[in-house]
Amino acid sequence: MRIFSDRLVESLQKTGSPCVVGLDPRIDRMPAFIKSGRAEKGARAIICDFHELVLDAVDGLVSAVKPQLAFFERYGTAGIQAFEDTVQAAKQRGLLVIADGKRNDVDSTAEAYAAAYLGKEAFDVDALTVTPYLGRDSMVPFVDACRDHGKGIFVVLKTSNPGSGDYQDQKLESTGRPLYENVAHTIRQFGEGLMGESGYSSAGAVVGATFPEQARRLRALLPNAIILVTGYGAQGATPEGAAACFNPDGLGAIVNSSRGITYSFGSEDVTKAAFLSAVRENTLRMRDEIMRKVSQSALASHPASR
Amino acid sequence: MRIFSDRLVESLQKTGSPCVVGLDPRIDRMPAFIKSGRAEKGARAIICDFHELVLDAVDGLVSAVKPQLAFFERYGTAGIQAFEDTVQAAKQRGLLVIADGKRNDVDSTAEAYAAAYLGKEAFDVDALTVTPYLGRDSMVPFVDACRDHGKGIFVVLKTSNPGSGDYQDQKLESTGRPLYENVAHTIRQFGEGLMGESGYSSAGAVVGATFPEQARRLRALLPNAIILVTGYGAQGATPEGAAACFNPDGLGAIVNSSRGITYSFGSEDVTKAAFLSAVRENTLRMRDEIMRKVSQSALASHPASR
Numbered sequence: 107m108r109i110f111s112d113r114l115v116e117s118l119q120k121t122g123s124p125c126v127v128g129l130d131p132r133i134d135r136m137p138a139f140i141k142s143g144r145a146e147k148g149a150r151a152i153i154c155d156f157h158e159l160v161l162d163a164v165d166g167l168v169s170a171v172k173p174q175l176a177f178f179e180r181y182g183t184a185g186i187q188a189f190e191d192t193v194q195a196a197k198q199r200g201l202l203v204i205a206d207g208k209r210n211d212v213d214s215t216a217e218a219y220a221a222a223y224l225g226k227e228a229f230d231v232d233a234l235t236v237t238p239y240l241g242r243d244s245m246v247p248f249v250d251a252c253r254d255h256g257k258g259i260f261v262v263l264k265t266s267n268p269g270s271g272d273y274q275d276q277k278l279e280s281t282g283r284p285l286y287e288n289v290a291h292t293i294r295q296f297g298e299g300l301m302g303e304s305g306y307s308s309a310g311a312v313v314g315a316t317f318p319e320q321a322r323r324l325r326a327l328l329p330n331a332i333i334l335v336t337g338y339g340a341q342g343a344t345p346e347g348a349a350a351c352f353n354p355d356g357l358g359a360i361v362n363s364s365r366g367i368t369y370s371f372g373s374e375d376v377t378k379a380a381f382l383s384a385v386r387e388n389t390l391r392m393r394d395e396i397m398r399k400v401s402q403s404a405l406a407s408h409p410a411s412r
Numbered sequence: 413m414r415i416f417s418d419r420l421v422e423s424l425q426k427t428g429s430p431c432v433v434g435l436d437p438r439i440d441r442m443p444a445f446i447k448s449g450r451a452e453k454g455a456r457a458i459i460c461d462f463h464e465l466v467l468d469a470v471d472g473l474v475s476a477v478k479p480q481l482a483f484f485e486r487y488g489t490a491g492i493q494a495f496e497d498t499v500q501a502a503k504q505r506g507l508l509v510i511a512d513g514k515r516n517d518v519d520s521t522a523e524a525y526a527a528a529y530l531g532k533e534a535f536d537v538d539a540l541t542v543t544p545y546l547g548r549d550s551m552v553p554f555v556d557a558c559r560d561h562g563k564g565i566f567v568v569l570k571t572s573n574p575g576s577g578d579y580q581d582q583k584l585e586s587t588g589r590p591l592y593e594n595v596a597h598t599i600r601q602f603g604e605g606l607m608g609e610s611g612y613s614s615a616g617a618v619v620g621a622t623f624p625e626q627a628r629r630l631r632a633l634l635p636n637a638i639i640l641v642t643g644y645g646a647q648g649a650t651p652e653g654a655a656a657c658f659n660p661d662g663l664g665a666i667v668n669s670s671r672g673i674t675y676s677f678g679s680e681d682v683t684k685a686a687f688l689s690a691v692r693e694n695t696l697r698m699r700d701e702i703m704r705k706v707s708q709s710a711l712a713s714h715p716a717s718r
Contacts, residue, residue, distance in 0.1 A: 130521070176517055176524035182534040186492045210543070211482055211514055212573035213646075215436070218482035228488040237516070239545040239568060241575025262545060267518035269547025273594060277585040285579060285591065292578070340519075 110233055110258030111310075111332060112302035114202055115357060117169035123393045124352075124400075126204065126334070127164050128364025129157055129173040129192060131185070135369050137376045149181040153188035154195070159378070160368050161199055163385035167393060170202040170232070172334075172362050193231055204334065205231040208262055212244050220251035224259075233258035235312055235334070238289045249296045249309065258300075258308040258332075261293050264324065266314025266337025286320075290327045297330050306332050306358065313351055315343030315361070321350035325358070333359040339366025339392065349399035354407050356400055363392055416539055416564030417616075417638060418608035420508055421663060423475035429699045430658075430706075432510065432640070433470050434670025435463055435479040435498060437491070441675050443682045455487040459494035460501070465684070466674050467505055469691035473699060476508040476538070478640075478668050499537055509537040510640065514568055516543045518550050526557035530565075539564035541618055541640070544595045555602045555615065564606075564614040564638075567599050569630065572620025572643025592626075596633045603636050612638050612664065619657055621649030621667070627656035631664070639665040645672025645698065655705035660713050662706055669698055 118124060131153040133141065140156050141147070161171070173192055178185035196203050209219045221227065223234040236248050236259045248259045264274055264286045274286045281288065290311065297307030310332040313321055325333065333351040337343040338361050351359040371384035424430060437459040439447065446462050447453070467477070479498055484491040502509050515525045527533065529540040542554050542565050554565045570580055570592045580592045587594065596617065603613030616638040619627055631639065639657040643649040644667050657665035677690035 130524075174517075174521055174524075176515070176521045176528065179528040180524045180534055182528075183489065183492050183496055185528075185534070186489050190489055206517075208515070208517055208543070208546075209482070211480075211512075212571055212576075215480055215482045218436075218480075218486045222482065222485040222488075222491075228486055228491070237514070237543050237545050239543050239579060240514075240571050241573060241578035241580070243573055243575035243578075244571075265518055265546050265550075267547060267549055269549035270518075272547035272549075272598070273545060273591060274547065276591065276594065279583040279585055279588070282585070285582065288579060288582065 107256040109256045109300065109302045110252065110308040111300070111306040112304045113232070114169060114258070114332060114360070115302070115304040115306055117202060118357060118360070121166060121169050123167050123169065124360050124396060125168045125389055125393050126170045126172050126360045126362040127160060127168050127367050127389065128362045129160065129171055129368070130177040130364045131156065131181070131188065132177060132369070137371065137381050138374050139378055149184040150188045150191070153181070153185070154191045157192045158195055159382060160385055161195055161201070163382045164367070164389050165199070167386070167389045168201065170204055170360060171196045172204045172206050174364065175205060175207040190229065193229060202233070203231040204233040204235070204260065205229065206235045208235050208237045210237045210240050210244050212240055216244050216247040220247045224248065224251035224255055224257040226255060233260060235260045235262060237262045238292065242292050245292070245296065249300065252300055252308050258310060260310040260312045260334040261289065263289050263293065263311040264313050264317065264320055266316040266343055270314060287327065290324055293331055294328055301330065306330055310334055312336055315347035315351070318347045318350040321347060325351055325353065329353065335359055335361040339363040345395045345399040348396050349403045352400045352403065354404050356404060361396055366392065413562040415562045415606065415608045416558065416614040417606070417612040418610045419538070420475060420564070420638060420666070421608070421610040421612055423508060424663060424666070427472060427475050429473050429475065430666050430702060431474045431695055431699050432476045432478050432666050432668040433466060433474050433673050433695065434668045435466065435477055436483040436670045436674070437462065437487070437494065438483060438675070443677065443687050444680050445684055455490040456494045456497070459487070459491070460497045463498045464501055465688060466691055467501055467507070469688045470673070470695050471505070473692070473695045474507065476510055476666060477502045478510045478512050480670065481511060481513040496535065499535060508539070510539040510541070510566065511535065511537040512541045514541050514543045516546050516550050518546055522550050522553040526553045530554065530557035530561055530563040532561060539566060541566045541568060543568045544598070548598050551598070551602065555606065558606055558614050564616060566616040566618045566640040567595065569595050569599065569617040570619050570623065570626055572622040572649060576620060593633065596630055599637055600634055607636065612636055616640055618642055621653035621657070624653045624656040627653060631657055631659065635659065641665055641667040645669040651701045651705040654702050655709045658706045658709065660710050662710060667698070667702055672698065
């Protein structure tokens with residue numbers, strides 16, 4: 107059983123792209139051709155058809171997809187069925203699936219979430235995002251599930267929203283450093299037990315691309331963690347902010363974009379061909395923007411190699 | 413449209429019980445008679461049958477139920493269908509439903525979670541538990557949904573697990589007070605816009621019953637919030653710890669027990685009648701233990717009325 111981080115790094119090296127496409131089903135924003143046809147077509151079928159096309163369009167350009175559970179849950183049971191279908195469709199194409207659920211709880215409840223997403227019996231995705239507020243012990247069942255099943259977690263560390271500073275940035279009396287650095291310390295400890303042959307661990311971190319200075323600091327604090335960079339193509343995130351999350355080896359980060367890839371196709375009367383083309387071009391543009399900045403950063407940090 | 417807090421207070425006054433029964437489906441722990449009968453009986457039917465019996469047994473003794481989403485998600489789509497069925501069964505009996513999902517995210521994703529649980533189109537429960545780490549703005553969509561639909565939130569404030577101190581108790585340089593008091597301040601602000609005629613707001617707080625001193629402090633900081641007390645009957649929580657979360661009027665808190673009510677029935681070969689009786693007695697005992705301590709606390713805080 108190969109662990110999550112090694113599987114992800116292998117896929118990153120194969121595709122040469124750090125892009126992750128976020129799958130946030132919003133039926134009201136989907137092209138008209140997806141929704142028309144059968145009058146009886148329900149939410150499940152609409153969402154699945156949309157995601158099949160997105161997966162076709164990004165073929166070879168991404169290593170992973172990040173379905174956002176909130177947007178599936180928004181459609182009740184039909185949405186959860188669509189989530190299961192979407193996970194299967196992505197896996198069949200060889201893509202890794204990172205379920206963005208920001209789950210957590212204490213004790214046996216955390217074990218239930220870990221079993222639901224990282225175990226083999228229910229949703230069986232490759233990785234799950236997890237929130238840290240409940241403390242170190244609340245995350246241990248997820249770490250255990252990663253070890254048992256070759257899965258990964260991304261702990262929410264520093265988010266991209268304006269209010270992310272309200273609690274995350276508060277300096278602690280005990281350390282004189284912001285709260286999120288305490289969380290980073292815990293992620294680093296978890297990572298020691300989940301280290302892959304690639305040198306990267308399966309205990310990753312979610313970091314918003316809107317705060318490059320903090321991203322650089324977190325990159326240094328977590329040299330072996332894979333950072334899931336969020337907020338790209340929205341919320342003011344830039345290629346510079348994303349590039350700050352990479353290691354000099356050009357690895358160590360994956361960058362998610364959701365609406366910037368899947369809902370930037372112009373009019374809802376777009377044709378199928380034009381939709382596929384727009385999704386592919388959005389992904390290519392994002393990949394090239396980021397990799398250009400990552401290369402520049404790597405050169406800047408190794409001036410002798412110029 | 414009556415707001416959540418008023419509906420809950422009215423129900424508390426009618427039943428005279430602050431007990432909330434936690435619905436944590438764990439098929440492996442359910443009585444044998446629930447699981448036998450039809451060979452084709454799937455997870456959905458087993459969970460629903462179990463919850464119907466629990467709801468029958470606690471009739472008149474609780475105002476609300478707290479289904480824990482983790483344990484439903486553990487069974488995949490079948491579990492989510494069972495969640496929808498359970499919500500309907502509880503509503504038909506006039507019980508309020510607090511979905512324990514500890515959800516949160518930023519921006520339009522938080523809006524999607526709020527729509528999923530507090531809107532009318534998907535799960536349509538009465539209240540949802542929400543985590544605070546992402547900051548004040550991440551919780552605003554939930555507050556807006558409470559206002560629009562007469563619903564409630566319980567923000568996770570201070571949990572009952574040993575590691576709850578790792579981040580929640582950290583003293584901040586800016587205030588000299590623990591992080592959870594900053595979160596309490598935000599809950600208080602949200603409550604001002606969600607105040608009911610009862611004097612209680614629909615912005616509540618989740619507080620573990622294991623830390624009576626902190627509970628008293630939070631009770632004072634949040635005089636108008638309804639506290640959802642967790643960890644009762646497990647994790648070392650006591651009637652004293654729960655009683656510390658009440659106001660002198662005997663209101664202001666509801667106390668959840670899950671396994672202490674639903675899975676404390678002795679052998680798995682229990683009969684249906686003995687199961688119903690055990691669940692009802694567990695609930696009665698819990699109600700009486702807590703109300704005795706609440707009365708003692710009220711007398712202690714108003715010695716002149718002795």
